[in-house]
Amino acid sequence: MVKWSKKDERQFDHIKESQLERGKSEDDAEEVAARTVNKQRRHEGRTPNKTTQGTGNPNTRLEERTVDELQNLAADLNISGRSKMNKADLIAAIRKQR
Incomplete structure (x- = not known):
């Protein structure tokens, strides 16, 4: 812990x-x-884990989330090709899927 x-x-x-x-x-x-x-x-670099494992705060706009958070959200939504998408593409695909 x-x-x-x-x-x-x-x-x-x-x-x-x-x-x-x-x-x-x-x-x-x-x-x-x-x-x-x-x-x-x-x-601040005070943890060994530099990326998040989550999808970000659900109250936060997609544009304010990190690419890692967007990729995790896209994975939850089973969006194919997500690993090759940039941030704008991820946001568009997530909005289309929702």
Whole structure:
């Protein structure tokens, strides 16, 4: 299990409270907060995993997600040829499939 810094824990608590105030369930608020903290840790290079295994925050526009997140989402949607697509192609294929 990954040990978070005190700063990471404070960020998690702040984001979780914010999500709860917006009407999210406890589980959803914790998931959003954890994903956000972990993404920030990856961005800062504080984790060995440089890419995400997820599909990104579902409340985030496709254009704001990483190519890795879009490829994972395309895989969930069984979009063929996704490994050869650039970001714009992935976004178009995902929108067409939805």
